[in-house]
Amino acid sequence: MPLTVENLCFGYRSDKQILKSVSLSIESGELVSIVGPNGSGKTTLIKCINKINTPSSGKILFDDLDITKAKPWQIARKIGYVPQISSDSMSGSVIDYILLGRRQYLNWKIKASDLAVIMSAMKKLDIVDLANMKFSELSGGQKQKVLVARALVQEPDAFLFDEPTSNLDIKNQIEIMSIARE
């Protein structure tokens, strides 16, 4: 069972719980959507699975890795996370941005093999022409594709997408979903 969540509880404040005893299990190769109204805790659940939020109680297991006790680098090698929005405070190029997804594999110097992985992900998402543009100057849809590329280059076992197609047109939505299915 790759991902198992058991009795997960979380609240941003101690007196108000957002997640109450959530349990789920996801098999390898499954594409699962979590749906619900705004404010129901979808993003919060994803952040707990990725240990961005620390649950108040419950268990999260990915393969044999206990996510609640794992180090961030261990999780980053297992799970690629695509947020809804990203900070564009970094004034770097798209390549610089995607390179950050390779953090767990990078030595101080960038190797040609790392750049090859990045370019391959960009090709898959059809954003090679954006490589040397500034991330902050991209459109919402282009940014979303860059974030997906960044998660792809992490080469993880699973992906967590937080509304990955919210800024995309229909054509690109289909494209991203088919990449996610792959």
Place this chain on the structure above:
Amino acid sequence: MDSAQAIERELQKYNTYRAKGRRLILVLFFMLIALIAISASVGSSSVNLSTVLKVLAGFFSDRAEISDMQRRIVMDIRLPRVFCAVLSGASLSMAGLVMQGIFQNPLVSPYTLGVSNGASFGASLAIVLSAKLSILGFGYYLTPVFAFFFSILTMVLVYTISKLTNHSNKTLILSGVAIGYLFSALVSALKYISDVHSLPELVFWSMGSLSGLRWNVVGLLLTAFSICFVVCMINGWNLNVMAMGCEEASSLGVDYKKMQILTFVVTTVLTSTSVAFTGVIGFVGLVSPHVTRMLIGSDYRYCIPASALMGALLLLLSDTLARTMFSPVEIPVGIITSFIGVPFFLYLVIRRRKI
């Protein structure tokens, strides 16, 4: 054009951009060497570059024709001052660069968390109570020791308050501003009760100065800077990821809280050692990192050395002008850093139309 060609073209562009960054660091390095030579050769006394070189040659040969006075001017006054300017400028700029990245805020400087106010209070206390505090036996180091102690105390206070709440960057900045105001009020109180002898010294310290610094200060600044520089360079990639903010940094595998503490310690050491000996020199830590990023991009592996060189250049140039423009009268260096930094900064902002 097929995709293989497009990839090749984009990679070539990227590598050219990277090479430009490396070249720029080299250019800044040689500019700094040249400015060190110029700065050591100008001043109110008639010691020129050839005398400076003779004094340095005197270490290797006894036959260099130099007077004891010339040797003293070069070795005891000019060179320690030049190297203090280089190291202070580099420290402040590097601290500013790291803080602006971690806080994701372009207006943050090494003094945002109140360290300058804490240091000012410590220095003011030492100056006003120098007679009574002389029993502590610090002698020449009384003011720097007090400034250093209170700047560290400020940072510890700010960090503790932020930890008591939610540990966020916003709380950290707000705590820094609040504690800074508290120490600022205490400095005003000390100014109010100070006598005619200590008030001018107190005001002069608060405007920053590099005069009278000795080789042992160079040694202290060099030690602090070198350790912090190595720590920052080792963590170059982590700092790149940290600039994305807590959520994204964590999801990309960086231990955000651990790195936040590490950068907090590094910037505190850099800023406190600098401010303790030179007083409050504004603007270097704010403007140099911006100028560096505009020229070289945001990759910390390149920005750290480039920003340190940029800060060193700005402060050394400012100090050289401060002591030579109206020689033998010396202008507080903080005034000059602003006069040089602001127009250059605004020029870059207008040219690039953004920070």
